[in-house]
Every structure is written in structure tokens, then in C-alpha cells.
Amino acid sequence: MTEEDTADEVLLARIAQGDKEAMHDFYRRHRLAVFRFVLRIAGDATSAEDVANDVFIDVYRQAARFEGRSRVTTWLLGIARFKALSERRRRRETADVSEFEETIADGADSPEIVVQKQSKADALRRCIAMLSAEHREVIDLVFYHGRSLAEIAEIAGVPENTVKTRAFHARRRLAELLTQAGIDRGWP
């Protein structure tokens, strides 16, 4: 457990006692990570802000239920994932989002157009944005949130082998998109 994890547990203990100042501190520590995680799933910045705020309100209400079996931030991302998926389902039901928008987050450009417009690094970033929500989630959890295999399995509610396979396919898909955009990186 890192010092950061310990600080989170301390704050959560205070939040469980109804300490709103501790809640605000906790919010400031994690709002960016939660917002960005939710955004990958919900797909819309305005709803992502509202969903992220709801996540923290849930933390305030449920802090006493934290059982300490995982890191506080893993528990937090688990709540965020559940709420973001609910929001995505709601938007789909109300036709705010199409399947296409959901899987091709960055819209209209084909990979060929992307590479014409952008440098190689930019093309890589834009191809990442074109991954499916499921693939994007796992690579975000690995590279942006720095989560272990076991933590991602817990957050996503799937076995570790599924997480490994998902990450592998996400990388393959990214390589395919880059190949379509004319970029060969010598792998796979």
C-alpha cells in the first residue's frame, strides 16, 4: 500500500463520519481520473461531468460500506464504471447515442484521412480514440490509471484471463487501424 492509498483510507474514514471537507479533499484528488474514466465509457463530456459528480456523491453516502478488500481507488473506479455504463444505456435508450458514435468515438475521418492530416504520433492518438469502448477502457486502465491485472478484473467484473485477452485484442485492433492509415510499426 502506498502513502497515497493510506491518505485515501484516512479521508474515507472521515467521509464516513460525515466530514464534507474530507469529501471535498477526496474529490479534488480523484475528480480528473474519474471524469476521464467515465468519459471513455459515457462518450459525452457534459454527461461525464454529471456522472462523475454522482460517483462522488455515492462515495459520500457509501463510505462506511468500504470494506478495505481493495485499494480505495479501485473501489472508486468500480462505482464509476457502473454509473457510466448505466448512463450509456440510458443515452442509448433515449437515442442520444448511436452504436456508431459509441464505437467510433472520434467521428468521421477514415484512417487514411487521419494520417494525411496528422503526424504519426497524432495518427496514433486518433486511432486510439477510434477503438471500441471495451478496448479503450482496458488500455486506459493499464496506461492512464496504472492498474494491475487483478484490479482491472475487479473493476470490470471479469476474470483476469478475459482482461488479458481484451488488452491483447485492443493492441491488435490498434495495429490494424494504424496499418490502414499506412503506418507499419513492425508489430505484430
Add this chain to the structure above:
Amino acid sequence: MSELREEIEMLLPWYANGTLGERERAQVEAALAADPYLMQSLEVLLADGDAVRSVAEATEPSPAMEARFLAQLAREPVTGGASPASNLSSSLAARAGRWLAALIGAATPPRLAYAAAALALVFVVQAGVIAALVTDRGGFRLASEDKPGVDGPRLLVQFVDTAPAGALAQELADLGARIVDGPAGGLFTLAFAVGEKRPAEELAQILRQRPQYFRLVLPAK
């Protein structure tokens, strides 16, 4: 692709983000040294990781997000009284109190362990200072908090489980610090002498340079 190569390649993302256990990390490193294909895969992966972080960091919430949250939070009723620590045998507070409880040779439930821990510290550290314990909804307040002489800067600390009590007492005496409250949420409040001129942040840095005694040092309110 050989089975071993595939197995290692599946682990590479977690090798790259530094979260693999010792055994798996050694396996991956041995395979990387022997297989140029895997090394190439890792290089691509590292570039992907940089790009993923760059994409994530390019998105910022609006400044209004926090204001909306605070408005929501203000509407929430204060729901205190239930500490996660009370649910957890392995909680932070329980861990903080464990070694102190052990000093008096008692295997006690967490709440009793807190009292034992506070008492042990009073006896060990404050060496003769008479402190009355007043319970406060599961936390403990030492009457010595109000004694003159320790109204200087304050810090919240968590002690290292294995710190020898005698050495810790000497360290606190050398620092001119006393324990005036705790444990609450696993933390004790240290108060420095009235005449202490150094600001709390500087004192916190000094304590952080003593990781053999202090596991965590935070500013007090």
C-alpha cells in the same frame, strides 16, 4: 506464435505499467532478453502507452463541474457515525493500533485496541504526563491536548508498525513533539512546543525524512 511467447505478450501491458509481481516480472524479462519479437512488441506498447496518456490528459472537465458537485454535496444530509474502520479487521486504524495494542499483550477488538494504543502511547511517549481519556463517538481525545506548552504547529501522523517504542519516544522528545490526540482513522495528532518557530510544512518534511518511525505525515487542520 509459440505458447510461451503468447503468454508473455499477454503480460507485457502490466510489465510496462510496473504492476507485475516479482516472479512474473522475472519471467517477462528473461523472455524479452531471448526474443527480439517480444522486445519489438514492448517498444510498440510503450509508444501506445504514451499516446493513451496523452489522449486521456487532453480532456479536462469544465470549471463548473466542481461548483456543481459542491452544491450537490451541500444538499446531502450529514450522515456520520459509521466508520469503515469499524467494519474492517485490516483497516488502517486497526493496523495503526495493532503494534501498540501488542505492547500491552492484549488481543482486543479494534475499538478496544484504539484505547489501548492511545494509553500505550501516553505511557511510553509522554512519560509521566497524566492524561485523561475522554471517549468521543468511537474516537478518543486526550485531555493533555489542552495543556500549555504544546500549542505549536500540529501534524497528523501514522507510525510505522515495527518502530521500537523506546526509540520512537526518544525521537518525539528530540523533536519537541507530543501526541495530543488519536488515534482517529489510524492517525495521531502531534503537537509541537509553543516556541517552535518552524512552520508545519517544514516540520512535516523533517518527519518524512524519518520513515523508520513515520509511515504517513499529513498537515493537521
